[in-house]
Amino acid sequence: MAQRKAFRWHIAVFLAPAVLVYTAIMIVPLFGTLNLSLFNTGEGGRVFVGLRNFATLFGDPRWSASFWNALGNNAWFFLVHMLVQNPVGVALAALLSSPRLRGAAFYRTAIFIPTILSFVIVGFVWKLILSPIWGIAPGMLDAVGLKSLFAPWLGREGTALTTLALISVWQFVGIPMMLIYAALLSIPDEVIEAAEMDGVTGWSQFWKIKLPLILPSIGIISILTFVGNFNAFDLIYVTQGALAGPNFSTDILGTFLYRTFFGFQLQIGDPHMGATIATAMFGIILLGVSFYLFAIQRRLRRYQF
Amino acid sequence: MTKTIRLALLASTLLGSAAWAQDVTLTIESWRNDDLAIWQEKIIPAFEAANPGIKINFAPSAPPEYNAVLNSKLDAGSAGDLITCRPFDASLELFKKGKLADLSDLAAMANFSDVAKSAWQTDDGTQTFCVPMASVIHGFIYNKTAFEELGLTPPKTEAEFFALLDKIKEDGTYIPMAMGTADQWEAATMGYQNIGPTYWKGEEGRKALIEGTQKLTDEPWVAPFRQLAKWKDYLGDGFEAQTYPDSQNLFTLGRAAIYPAGSWEIGVFGPQIGGAFEMGAFPPPVPAEGDTCYISDHTDIALGMNAATKHPEEARKFLEWVGSSEFASLYANALPGFFSLNSAPVEMEDPLAKEFVGWRETCEPTIRSTYQILSRGTPNLENETWTASANVITGAETPEAAAERLQQGLASWYAPQQQ
Numbered sequence: 003m004a005q006r007k008a009f010r011w012h013i014a015v016f017l018a019p020a021v022l023v024y025t026a027i028m029i030v031p032l033f034g035t036l037n038l039s040l041f042n043t044g045e046g047g048r049v050f051v052g053l054r055n056f057a058t059l060f061g062d063p064r065w066s067a068s069f070w071n072a073l074g075n076n077a078w079f080f081l082v083h084m085l086v087q088n089p090v091g092v093a094l095a096a097l098l099s100s101p102r103l104r105g106a107a108f109y110r111t112a113i114f115i116p117t118i119l120s121f122v123i124v125g126f127v128w129k130l131i132l133s134p135i136w137g138i139a140p141g142m143l144d145a146v147g148l149k150s151l152f153a154p155w156l157g158r159e160g161t162a163l164t165t166l167a168l169i170s171v172w173q174f175v176g177i178p179m180m181l182i183y184a185a186l187l188s189i190p191d192e193v194i195e196a197a198e199m200d201g202v203t204g205w206s207q208f209w210k211i212k213l214p215l216i217l218p219s220i221g222i223i224s225i226l227t228f229v230g231n232f233n234a235f236d237l238i239y240v241t242q243g244a245l246a247g248p249n250f251s252t253d254i255l256g257t258f259l260y261r262t263f264f265g266f267q268l269q270i271g272d273p274h275m276g277a278t279i280a281t282a283m284f285g286i287i288l289l290g291v292s293f294y295l296f297a298i299q300r301r302l303r304r305y306q307f
Numbered sequence: 308m309t310k311t312i313r314l315a316l317l318a319s320t321l322l323g324s325a326a327w328a329q330d331v332t333l334t335i336e337s338w339r340n341d342d343l344a345i346w347q348e349k350i351i352p353a354f355e356a357a358n359p360g361i362k363i364n365f366a367p368s369a370p371p372e373y374n375a376v377l378n379s380k381l382d383a384g385s386a387g388d389l390i391t392c393r394p395f396d397a398s399l400e401l402f403k404k405g406k407l408a409d410l411s412d413l414a415a416m417a418n419f420s421d422v423a424k425s426a427w428q429t430d431d432g433t434q435t436f437c438v439p440m441a442s443v444i445h446g447f448i449y450n451k452t453a454f455e456e457l458g459l460t461p462p463k464t465e466a467e468f469f470a471l472l473d474k475i476k477e478d479g480t481y482i483p484m485a486m487g488t489a490d491q492w493e494a495a496t497m498g499y500q501n502i503g504p505t506y507w508k509g510e511e512g513r514k515a516l517i518e519g520t521q522k523l524t525d526e527p528w529v530a531p532f533r534q535l536a537k538w539k540d541y542l543g544d545g546f547e548a549q550t551y552p553d554s555q556n557l558f559t560l561g562r563a564a565i566y567p568a569g570s571w572e573i574g575v576f577g578p579q580i581g582g583a584f585e586m587g588a589f590p591p592p593v594p595a596e597g598d599t600c601y602i603s604d605h606t607d608i609a610l611g612m613n614a615a616t617k618h619p620e621e622a623r624k625f626l627e628w629v630g631s632s633e634f635a636s637l638y639a640n641a642l643p644g645f646f647s648l649n650s651a652p653v654e655m656e657d658p659l660a661k662e663f664v665g666w667r668e669t670c671e672p673t674i675r676s677t678y679q680i681l682s683r684g685t686p687n688l689e690n691e692t693w694t695a696s697a698n699v700i701t702g703a704e705t706p707e708a709a710a711e712r713l714q715q716g717l718a719s720w721y722a723p724q725q726q
Binding site for chain 2 (some may be wrong): 064129132133134135136140153154155156157158159211242243246247248249250264266267268269270271272
């Protein structure tokens with residue numbers, strides 16, 4: 003008989019702090035929210051209603067219109083980030099890693115600084131810059147003779163959301179830039195030298211050698227952007243308020259959740275419907291992340307040097 | 308801040324339980340942090356001088372957070388003795404939950420009219436739970452100096468109003484009207500609720516809407532939207548992105564001629580303008596010469612008592628004083644633009660405030676149409692009105708479509724509107 007292995011206590015002990023803290027501040031509230039969405043206030047306090055809150059959210063024409071509007075806006079918000087923030091981030095990183103660039107450290111810092119600013123500052127600064135009354139944007143456009151291009155972008159239904167998405171891109175472009183920059187720096191010189199020996203230089207070197215090597219980083223950035231965008235709230239709240247005007251054109255899931263959960267002005271908060279929306283958001287993010295993990299992450303080729 | 312208050316409270320309770328007589332400190336919860344200085348320098352000393360043994364501590368929080376902060380403090384049992392009451396449902400909810408004490412038997416209640424008390428009563432009007440403090444009146448503030456310069460006089464009728472706006476626009480020196488749609492509530496509160504009562508005949512229309520005999524798609528309720536739709540041409544460039552503070556600044560800097568206002572601006576505008584130009588005011592214009600004018604004289608602020616207070620006697624004493632004419636004149640003069648609801652007439656010193664309050668004599672007063680009962684459900688009529696008013700001004704929705712949408716939203720949960 004083989005002797006039973008002694009229970010390895012040290013594993014449990016070392017895991018305990020992280021597990022306990024994570025459970026207390028993440029897992030428990032998460033299940034609390036999921037639980038809350040199955041109840042509603044009825045006669046005599048809280049009653050269990052099963053999935054009826056979800057039926058209201060998706061079945062009631064008003065609730066579902068608000069929800070799909072928020073989801074659609076959120077999708078557009080994400081798309082703008084994917085199409086602008088990440089390619090620009092990659093491009094900046096490629097430029098920064100070029101050995102011929104002077105003052106790379108300065109540019110790196112300057113581009114990264116907005117990321118560490120508070121949403122409140124970014125929101126107010128851009129609101130002021132773009133203000134048709136006091137802003138410097140109309141004046142600057144006027145100076146180059148393009149005043150006619152200026153419009154109160156944040157106030158128009160057609161442009162407000164895209165403008166906000168671009169502001170957010172401006173703020174966060176530093177993150178993909180840094181991650182890609184690090185990935186580019188970690189490409190060994192031998193690989194690049196070998197490519198040069200084979201006559202692969204310039205653009206084709208970027209597309210054929212460097213890009214495949216940084217694809218895993220781009221994947222991580224995409225998933226961070228996805229989670230960040232679908233949890234976004236602050237910037238919209240600061241610049242447009244909880245009603246996400248004009249005419250709900252900038253309403254994303256975060257602001258929709260906030261208005262429902264905490265109430266707004268004369269609207270009294272509804273924690274149960276709020277939790278229902280939060281659960282729906284959780285589901286959407288879970289689906290997105292799972293899709294990435296199972297459909298994309300596994301097919302990414304990784305290269306060992 | 309709160310920590311020191313809590314410590315002070317703790318200390319006062321501890322000392323209070325000791326054998327010797329000790330001052331009682333009453334804490335007031337409020338959202339009026341702008342008024343802190345006025346309470347500390349004028350109102351509280353006046354009360355404390357007359358009532359030795361009672362100390363008052365005014366502890367305001369930020370307006371947008373007030374409701375949430377107050378609710379959690381009340382639930383946790385850490386709220387102050389006296390609670391500043393929001394009008395209608397927010398306070399009614401607190402009373403129903405037993406957080407606010409019933410004050411119907413307070414002697415000072417006799418000093419207030421039924422309309423004044425209506426915002427802090429149960430639906431049947433039998434119980435009153437806050438002492439009314441002040442109301443705000445809507446109207447238009449104008450730049451008197453600019454009007455004189457252009458040779459203009461304040462308008463009485465709708466036709467005169469738009470003729471006036473046309474003239475200011477033609478001249479081009481001033482933006483005719485300072486208002487934006489970015490914050491949405493400006494359009495609803497200073498726009499729709501400002502000019503609306505004239506069309507729905509004040510209380511008559513407001514009550515008919517609550518009873519379900521009128522609908523939001525009826526002419527009296529669509530007409531104000533039609534007026535608002537015409538305002539678009541007279542607002543400044545880029546008004547779609549203009550916020551409330553932008554509008555205030557445009558007016559106080561003398562760049563705009565007319566400001567659709569609430570009277571609470573009087574106290575703010577005076578010092579900001581600093582005598583650079585003179586201000587005047589006119590009530591919302593009537594459709595035709597000789598029509599009765601209606602104004603929104605909205606009951607806005609009151610004071611109630613925390614049901615769980617440890618010092619109910621002293622708190623009631625203070626509330627009796629708040630209901631007195633002494634407090635009324637003190638408060639109304641310290642805060643021009645917040646008009647006393649006390650039946651006793653108050654002599655006002657600020658000329659602009661006097662002008663506003665003078666309309667009470669010539670026009671029929673009402674309160675904002677969406678505040679009583681109609682904003683109890685989801686979708687909330689008040690919040691929907693914000694979006695609708697802003698949409699009508701920007702042209703995103705026609706007046707008829709906006710009214711139709713509001714009616715559908717209201718009818719979706721409000722039984723009297725479902726027949």
